[in-house]
Amino acid sequence: MAGPMRIRAASNGTETEVKILMSHDMETGQRKDASGALVPAHHITELTATHNGRVVLAAQFGPAVSKNPYLQFKFAGGAKGDKVNVSWVDNKGDKRTDEVVVA
Amino acid sequence: MKNSTYAACVVASAFMFATPVLADATAEGIAKYREALAEGNPAELWEMRGEELWKEARGPKKATLEKCDLGQGPGVVKGVFVTLPRHFADTGRVQDLESRLLTCMETLQGIPADEVAKTPFGKGEQKNIEALVAWISAESRGMKFNLPMAHPEEKRMYEIGKRAFNYRGGTHDFGCVTCHGEDGKRIRLQDLPNLTKGPDAARGFGSWPAYRVSSGELWSMQRRLNDCFRQQRFPYPMYGSDVTVALSSYLGVTANGTVESIAPAIKR
Amino acid sequence: MNTQRREVLKSGSAAGLFGLLVAAGLITTQQAQAAGWDKPAFEAKAMDEALKALGAGKPADSKDVQISGPDIAENGAVVPVGVKSALADTEFIAILIEKNPSMLAASFTLPAGTMADVSTRVKMGQTSNVFALVKAGGSFYMVSKEIKVTLGGCGG
Numbered sequence: 001m002a003g004p005m006r007i008r009a010a011s012n013g014t015e016t017e018v019k020i021l022m023s024h025d026m027e028t029g030q031r032k033d034a035s036g037a038l039v040p041a042h043h044i045t046e047l048t049a050t051h052n053g054r055v056v057l058a059a060q061f062g063p064a065v066s067k068n069p070y071l072q073f074k075f076a077g078g079a080k081g082d083k084v085n086v087s088w089v090d091n092k093g094d095k096r097t098d099e100v101v102v103a
Numbered sequence: 104m105k106n107s108t109y110a111a112c113v114v115a116s117a118f119m120f121a122t123p124v125l126a127d128a129t130a131e132g133i134a135k136y137r138e139a140l141a142e143g144n145p146a147e148l149w150e151m152r153g154e155e156l157w158k159e160a161r162g163p164k165k166a167t168l169e170k171c172d173l174g175q176g177p178g179v180v181k182g183v184f185v186t187l188p189r190h191f192a193d194t195g196r197v198q199d200l201e202s203r204l205l206t207c208m209e210t211l212q213g214i215p216a217d218e219v220a221k222t223p224f225g226k227g228e229q230k231n232i233e234a235l236v237a238w239i240s241a242e243s244r245g246m247k248f249n250l251p252m253a254h255p256e257e258k259r260m261y262e263i264g265k266r267a268f269n270y271r272g273g274t275h276d277f278g279c280v281t282c283h284g285e286d287g288k289r290i291r292l293q294d295l296p297n298l299t300k301g302p303d304a305a306r307g308f309g310s311w312p313a314y315r316v317s318s319g320e321l322w323s324m325q326r327r328l329n330d331c332f333r334q335q336r337f338p339y340p341m342y343g344s345d346v347t348v349a350l351s352s353y354l355g356v357t358a359n360g361t362v363e364s365i366a367p368a369i370k371r
Numbered sequence: 372m373n374t375q376r377r378e379v380l381k382s383g384s385a386a387g388l389f390g391l392l393v394a395a396g397l398i399t400t401q402q403a404q405a406a407g408w409d410k411p412a413f414e415a416k417a418m419d420e421a422l423k424a425l426g427a428g429k430p431a432d433s434k435d436v437q438i439s440g441p442d443i444a445e446n447g448a449v450v451p452v453g454v455k456s457a458l459a460d461t462e463f464i465a466i467l468i469e470k471n472p473s474m475l476a477a478s479f480t481l482p483a484g485t486m487a488d489v490s491t492r493v494k495m496g497q498t499s500n501v502f503a504l505v506k507a508g509g510s511f512y513m514v515s516k517e518i519k520v521t522l523g524g525c526g527g
Contacts, residue, residue, distance in 0.1 A: 073486070
């Protein structure tokens with residue numbers, strides 16, 4: 001199972017900035033292993049971020065997003081103590097959901 | 104990939120001294136690139152895991168590492184990274200962070216140290232060590248190196264490290280000093296730190312462990328040193344062996360009191 | 372360290388992510404149906420093909436869209452790229468890399484209230500133009516920036 005995300009969400013009173021680090025290999029499907037066999041593609045395909053239950057970002061990733069992906073975005077509103085929830089799913093159906101409290 | 108890098112390095116090393124100073128625009132571009140990566144360093148993913156591992160009851164003895172003494176007393180993690188390697192009375196040895204962790208894992212958790220030492224980097228318990236060193240080093244971020252040099256063994260290891268650093272040999276008559284003994288050297292776009300001088304030694308030594316962009320892995324200092332031996336065409340040193348600890352003693356003491364530790368850093 | 376990150380929810384359900392979100396009332400069924408990985412766009416090998424798959428046709432240039440990234444990247448495995456749009460009602464942002472095997476790297480759908488300001492990191496096989504595609508008020512706009520990719524040294 002994939003490791004937890006590192007999520008930071010900080011409010012400045014008018015907007016909230018979210019920074020996410022995900023633990024994922026993001027295999028392109030083009031790399032060969034030591035024996036010369038192609039390593040199958042394995043990458044996050046979709047990510048959804050919600051603020052107190054409302055979707056604030058829906059992202060789609062291809063294999064060209066770097067290994068251990070990083071994502072940063074901002075939304076209007078949000079206050080200290082609110083919840084930001086991030087979920088991703090990959091092309092093999094693995095998934096992960098983590099939540100942080102806005103600082 | 105590894106082979107091509109290796110071959111390229113042989114070529115690059117031949118040209119190392121002939122290359123002119125980087126064009127300012129390129130150097131500036133690279134500096135901006137590095138700056139952009141500093142935010143959101145994936146090493147944080149290892150830090151998270153390391154902190155959990157420290158507090159997790161594991162091994163045959165089902166114990167945590169919370170009583171591990173890294174030099175400032177059992178359980179003290181803050182600030183220890185910048186004081187290692189140092190002499191430990193209980194083992195009678197100078198130990199770096201990783202060899203000390205092996206001691207703690209064996210004595211507290213019952214995980215056999217020699218088996219962990221034999222495990223390839225990035226696998227099994229070595230993966231756990233990578234996470235632990237990421238977190239432990241992060242707990243000294245912003246601090247300057249302050250390795251003790253009071254114990255005769257610490258002085259001896261520093262001297263051995265200095266000799267190992269300057270020792271040249273192998274098929275290419277290489278030593279650490281070949282690439283890291285003078286100012287202003289570089290290989291392709293990489294500026295090479297002069298590890299015989301304080302600030303550069305702190306920047307070099309104080310960057311590891313680091314997230315390696317090229318492999319997407321976290322490399323510990325032991326792994327970094329292991330790769331230095333490979334690049335010199337020397338036999339691989341044993342994990343946590345005295346020569347690696349001695350090299351760290353030399354680099355760490357040279358770095359003392361100069362530039363702040365930024366480990367775990369991010370490296371291309 | 373920040374302790375909030377440990378407030379972790381582990382999704383143990385066998386249902387898909389969007390099923391899970393629907394069940395949790397986090398998104399509506401309609402949103403879930405509209406979602407789904409855009410395979411044709413992500414597998415497009417040519418720019419025209421990728422733009423067509425994204426429904427973008429021939430996007431216009433715009434001085435209100437900014438793409439940020441380094442002029443030179445020390446390693447193509449991790450290249451920071453950011454996109455900002457000052458256009459009203461920016462609802463969609465995509466990052467495309469001209470010389471990658473498939474051009475589309477990532478796309479972002481921005482609900483009202485989310486700033487048109489996203490950053491991520493992408494892989495680049497070689498020096499290439501990187502494009503930011505933006506949909507605002509129903510129209511598509513695109514800008515580009517060249518990012519050079521260099522070979523690194525030995526150690527580091």
